[in-house]
Each structure stands twice: as C-alpha cells, then as structure tokens.
Amino acid sequence: MRTTRLSRGYDHVPQLRRVPHAAGEAQLSSxxxxxxxxDLGAxxxxxxxxxxxxxxxxVYGVVKADAYGHGAPAVALELERLGIDGLAVARATELExxxxxxxxxxxLLLGGPESAEDLGRAIxxxxxxxLTRLGQLAAWSAWLRRSGVGAGPALEVVVEVDTGMSRSGLDLSDWPEALDDLRAAPEFRFAGLMSHLAESEQVESSFTGEQERRFAAAAALLDPSERRSVPAHxxxxxxxxxxxxxxxxxVRVGGALYGLDLATLVDGSAGAGLRPVMSVKAPIVDMRHVPAGAGVGYRRTWRAPEPARIALVRVGYGDGFSSGFGGGEVLVREERCPIVGQVSMDSLTVDVTRVPTAAIGDECVLLGEQREQRIGVGELAGRAGIAAYExxxxxxxxxxxxxxxxxDGESAAKGPVRGSSRGGTRRGSAPSSR
Structure with a gap:
C-alpha cells in the first residue's frame, strides 16, 4: 500500500487517488x-x-403538511383539475x-379549529x-355572535367521533347530545360524520372491524335525509x-394518492397499480479510488474491504435525507449501490465499484425508479424505523x-404553480362542492 508521510508524529494514512475527469469534463456540469x-402524471x-x-x-384528498411534503399548491390544483371531490388539511394556517x-x-379542516383566530380563518x-369535542359548538356559536358574522349563511360542520383511536373526536356517549345541539343551532349545518382508523394497514386486525361497528352505531342516529345527504367517512x-x-x-386518502404501495409494507394484497409521485435525484459530483482498508466518512465507520470506487452525492440529513437511511442503497445506471459511511449533513458517499462505467455527472436515484429498479419509500422507512409518511x-x-x-403523464416539466388570490364566500360551504 502506498503511504504518504504528512508530518512528524502523524501515522501513515492510505493515499487516495482521484478519478480523472473524462475529456471535456473539467467544465461545469450541465x-x-x-x-x-x-410527477403529476403518477x-x-x-x-x-x-x-x-x-x-x-x-373522495377527499388529504394535502396536510404540504401534501405530505409533495408541495400542496401544485398537488391541490392538479387534483382539482382531475375532479377530486374535496381536499383536507390539518391546520387552519394551511387553508390560506x-x-x-x-x-x-x-x-375540510380536520384539526379543529381550537382558537378564535383559527375559526376566523376557516370562515x-x-x-x-x-367538531372534535363536546362544548366546541357552544364556543363557536358565541364567537360568531361576538364577531358579527353570525347573521351570515349557516356554517357547515363535520363531526368526528372517536371509535377507538383515542386521539381525537367525540366520545360515542356524547355523540347524541352533540347531534341534537347541531340540529337545533340555526348558525350551523351538519355536513358530515367521520372517524379515524387506528390500524387498518394490518389486514388481520379485528379491531378495525370493531371500529367499523362503532361507526355504524353512530351513523344509525342520523335521520333518513341526513343519511342521503351527509357524507360519512x-x-x-x-x-x-x-x-x-x-x-x-x-373516503379520505393521502398515502394512496402519493403512491404508497401498501403491499410493500403489509402483505401483498393491495397497492397494485399505484405509482410513486415523489422521486429524489442527484448527480454524482465527485469520484475517487480508495485502497483496501481506507475509512470513509466521519469516524470512518465503513472501511473498504477491497479497492473501491466511491462516489460523492450532495444530499444529506440537512436536506431531510435521514442518517437512518445510511447502509441502504441508491440507484446508479440501473444498479443498486450501497451507501457507505455515515450520511453527512450535506452529502453521502456511495460505493459504485460494481458499476465500472459510473462517472461524475451520472444521475443517482435516492428515492424512486430507474427503469426496472426502484427504491421505495417503504424501503427507506423500514431502514430508519419510521413511518413512510415521515x-x-x-x-x-x-x-x-x-x-x-x-x-396524465405528459412529460414536459412545468415550473412553480402560482395562482390568483381567491378568498371565496364568507361562511360555510365551499364555492365548488361536488
């Protein structure tokens, strides 16, 4: 092994050899x-x-948390163009x-509102x-009177009941009283009944069936006209x-819209036909040969078992690509190549020894597809021990x-989506309700 003496008192370290640029590659990359x-086609x-x-x-499309990180403005406008029946968010600040x-x-504002300011935003x-708990309706009614908007058209309200997730929603014992209060309040209009499933991804779960039975019991209190006109989800x-x-x-769907293939996470019984909407791609920006025994990255947690070619990719945990994804794989020239060493704040290193033609400028897929190969969101989530949504x-x-x-799949790229400010009416129902 060739070594280089750095200075007196330092150990000998392996000499690393940079991979030379191809002809003309010394220029800035295109x-x-x-x-x-x-991918809006997906x-x-x-x-x-x-x-x-x-x-x-x-069908309500869930676009909370910036459409699960996909970019709510572009996703919302495309879903509206495609005829989605409505969208749902978690925070009042997401409405504007x-x-x-x-x-x-x-x-649909799933989370509340909890404050007068948020109720004002909803209107x-x-x-x-x-509505998620008893007493909210009275507080909302008092605010409407104080604010002077109570004389407007009735404010639509959806009621959430807790069927067993124990996170939010009315206790089932409070549901009859809340329904009576809602029917008796002229400033409100009952516009839906909903609940959340706790473990529907587990196909054999008996608890999902129990939640379905509890929800059916709650829906049984609706009169015939409400059953015909009020969505239950x-x-x-x-x-x-x-x-x-x-x-x-x-139904309320988020993960399925964005291509979360439930089959890869559960049992192979669902998810067929879904396409991932999000991909993460980056070019190889540097390449070097390292000798056997050389350590790579902080604390040299990975050492080359044999001479290796190491590619540098400028994506790291500072971009949200978790250090927990370290030890996984990326796609280079349709081959799976391992991430070696620790994921750094701004970069990661990939062993591309098995791809001898890999070169600076080659596209590296960290999440998504490259012809027949795929790095799925479930794969990354499983490695880091987190939910795919995370x-x-x-x-x-x-x-x-x-x-x-x-x-529907047109390949031309489009820039950031911008639209006019559109506030709509003052109260209740949305301007377009399908």
Whole structure:
C-alpha cells in the first residue's frame, strides 16, 4: 500500500487517488442538481386507482403538511383539475395557501379549529371545520355572535367521533347530545360524520372491524335525509383500497394518492397499480479510488474491504435525507449501490465499484425508479424505523421541487404553480362542492 508521510508524529494514512475527469469534463456540469421531482402524471394514475376501488364514494384528498411534503399548491390544483371531490388539511394556517394559489373546491379542516383566530380563518377561506369535542359548538356559536358574522349563511360542520383511536373526536356517549345541539343551532349545518382508523394497514386486525361497528352505531342516529345527504367517512387509504365495509359514502386518502404501495409494507394484497409521485435525484459530483482498508466518512465507520470506487452525492440529513437511511442503497445506471459511511449533513458517499462505467455527472436515484429498479419509500422507512409518511415530510425545501408530468403523464416539466388570490364566500360551504 502506498503511504504518504504528512508530518512528524502523524501515522501513515492510505493515499487516495482521484478519478480523472473524462475529456471535456473539467467544465461545469450541465446535469441537474439535487432535487425532489413530483410527477403529476403518477398522481392522476393513483386517483384513478382510488376511484376504481371506491366506486361512487366521495373522495377527499388529504394535502396536510404540504401534501405530505409533495408541495400542496401544485398537488391541490392538479387534483382539482382531475375532479377530486374535496381536499383536507390539518391546520387552519394551511387553508390560506390553497385558496391563494387558486384552489376553489371543498376544503375540510380536520384539526379543529381550537382558537378564535383559527375559526376566523376557516370562515374567511370557506372551509368546513371538524367538531372534535363536546362544548366546541357552544364556543363557536358565541364567537360568531361576538364577531358579527353570525347573521351570515349557516356554517357547515363535520363531526368526528372517536371509535377507538383515542386521539381525537367525540366520545360515542356524547355523540347524541352533540347531534341534537347541531340540529337545533340555526348558525350551523351538519355536513358530515367521520372517524379515524387506528390500524387498518394490518389486514388481520379485528379491531378495525370493531371500529367499523362503532361507526355504524353512530351513523344509525342520523335521520333518513341526513343519511342521503351527509357524507360519512371512516376509510383512510388502506381501508379505501381493500375494505369495502369501511368505505361508507366518502373516503379520505393521502398515502394512496402519493403512491404508497401498501403491499410493500403489509402483505401483498393491495397497492397494485399505484405509482410513486415523489422521486429524489442527484448527480454524482465527485469520484475517487480508495485502497483496501481506507475509512470513509466521519469516524470512518465503513472501511473498504477491497479497492473501491466511491462516489460523492450532495444530499444529506440537512436536506431531510435521514442518517437512518445510511447502509441502504441508491440507484446508479440501473444498479443498486450501497451507501457507505455515515450520511453527512450535506452529502453521502456511495460505493459504485460494481458499476465500472459510473462517472461524475451520472444521475443517482435516492428515492424512486430507474427503469426496472426502484427504491421505495417503504424501503427507506423500514431502514430508519419510521413511518413512510415521515420520509416524505422530512425532505425539506433545501431540495427544490421540480413538478413534471402534467395531464396524465405528459412529460414536459412545468415550473412553480402560482395562482390568483381567491378568498371565496364568507361562511360555510365551499364555492365548488361536488
């Protein structure tokens, strides 16, 4: 092994040899930098798959947390164009962004509102708030009177009941009283009944069946006209795709829209036909040969068992690519190559020895597909011991979003989506409710 004496008192260290640039490669690269790609064509495919599974049920697309990290403005506008029945968010602060970019359909505020300010936002941006506990209705009514907007059209309200997740929603014992109060209040209009499933991804779960029975008991209190006109929704993505008994008259889907293949996480019984909407790609920016025994990265946690070619990719945990993904694989020239050494804040290192043609400028896929090969979100989540949704949401805006694939797979890229500010009516129902 060749060694280089650094100075007196230092140990000998292996000499690393940079891979020479190909002819003309010394110029600045024309390859795209690290980015997140959002494929709207895949979004369209996934919505069609959901529609095919749920039939005539109303479909709410969940776009909370910036559409699970996919970029809520672009996703919302495309879903509206594709005919989604409505969208759902978790925070009142998320409503304004969607209206300002031009989304004009139904908006459901899943989380509250908990404050007068948030109730005001729901009214201003024409969203339907969700009632989650007894006493909220009286507080909302008092605020409407004090604020002077109580004389407007009735405010639509959806009621959430807790069927066993023990996180939010009315106790089932309080549901009859809340329903009576809602029916008696002229300033409100009952617009839906909902609940959350705790473990629908587990196919053999008997508790999901128990939640379905509890929800059916709650829905049994609705009168015939309410059953015909008021959406009832229990099913999330997993239940919408494979439990007809959970679908009722509406479903709320997030993961399925973004291409979360439930089959890869559970049992192979669902998820077929879904396409991942998000990909993470970055070019190889540097390459070097390292001799056997050389350590790579902080604390030299990986040592080359034999001479190796190490590629540098400028994506790290500072971009939301978790250190927990270390030891996984990426795609280079349609080959799986291992991430070696620790994931750093701004970069990671990949052993591309098995791909002798790999070169600076080659595209590296950290999440997504490269022809027949795929790095799925479930694969990354499993390695880090987190939920697949956390992988998406964790990728921050230091990685720019590139929106591609408009109108059912058209390949031309499009830039950031911007629209006019659109506030809508003052109260209650959304301007467009399908």
């Amino acid at each position: 390859h795209r930098s690290a980015r997140v790609e959002i 979004l369209a495919v996934n919505l069609r798959a959901v529609r095919g599974a749920v039939g005539q049920a109303v 962004e969607l209206r300002r970019v031009g989304y004009s359909g139904r908006l 201003r941006w024409t969203a339907t708030p969700v 229990l099913a999330n993505s997993s239940a919408a795709l494979r439990r007809a008994s959970a679908r009722w008259t509406a 992988v998406w949401c964790g990728l921050n805006l230091r990685l720019p979003r590139l929106v591609i694939g408009h109108r």
